[in-house]
Amino acid sequence: MSQTGGISLSRRPWLRWLWWPLALAGVLLLWEWDAVARQNLLLEVGRIRLLPWLESPYTYLYLHAFTLVPVLLLSFDRKVHYYTEWKYLLPAIALVGGLFIAWDVYFTQRGVWGFNERYLSGLYLLNLPVEEWLFFFSVPFACVFIYECLNAYVSRDLLGVLEPWLSYGLTALFLGVGLLRLDHLYTSTTFLLSGAFMGFHLLFVRGMARGRFYLAFLISVLPFLLVNGVLTGGFTEQPVVIYNPDEYLGVRLASIPADDLAYSFLLLFSCTTLFDFFRGKAYL
DSSP states (O other): OOTTOOOOOTTOHHHHHHHHHHHHHHHHHHHHHOOOOSSOOBOOOOOSOOOGGGOSTTHHHHHHHHHHHHHHHHTTOTTTOGGGGHHHHHHHHHHHHHHHHHHHHHHHHHTSEEEOGGGSOSOEETTEEHHHHHHHHHHHHHHHHHHHHHHHHOOSOTTTTTHHHHHHHHHHHHHHHHHHTTTSHHHHHHHHHHHHHHHHHHHHOBSOOHHHHHHHHHHHHHHHHHHHHHHTTSSSSSOSEEEOTTSSOSOEETTEETHHHHHHHHHHHHHHHHHHHHTTSOBO
């Protein structure tokens, strides 16, 4: 199997069309089965360093400016030409973001997580703060920019040789953790969906060099730690996003639940895959 291809299943094309209905049906059953304790959101988390200037009702909006402004300014780089790709990127972000917002609305309603009003502007849509809606635009927009910069400036696929091992290893890791933590709704949902996406990618998606995405994701981890560190209370008196401790893995990187890394991976990999699909660089 090449790093840009999938395993040939030409004799079973029906599986490609049943994959996501079956995966989503399993997740919906999981959501129905798991009972979530309400009013159990944890405000006390490990703080890295208190930054008083972040104690503001516009903290979450500050993070969007921090994420978007540098990317917008660099979008006209002569070698990257990121602005010319927006016609493919924005539909990808809209489709993936719509699914993640529906997931977000449901988990907020169930009490898997919530939002701290002291750091929000006060504007809501479908019971989600507008800042959370913006999250599903600003984060993929910025991280796909990293992917495009690597495509423009790094000719070699540096992780290409390791890609099959990484892909199969990630698939096993995601599915294994998800199955072992079925009683933790955030963990099971995120890891099982990530495993399902990896499986679909390996079996059916061709033309896309997964190793290039993996490198872009690794680079994006640094800004992820900064932004998510603020959101989860690493630099503020209380978290902006508050988690139910019964529903995540129980492991934190300082203030950040480890589950957030898998969540970010799924969001960014799905957006990047659709982006490449829309511009003809990935196909089924």
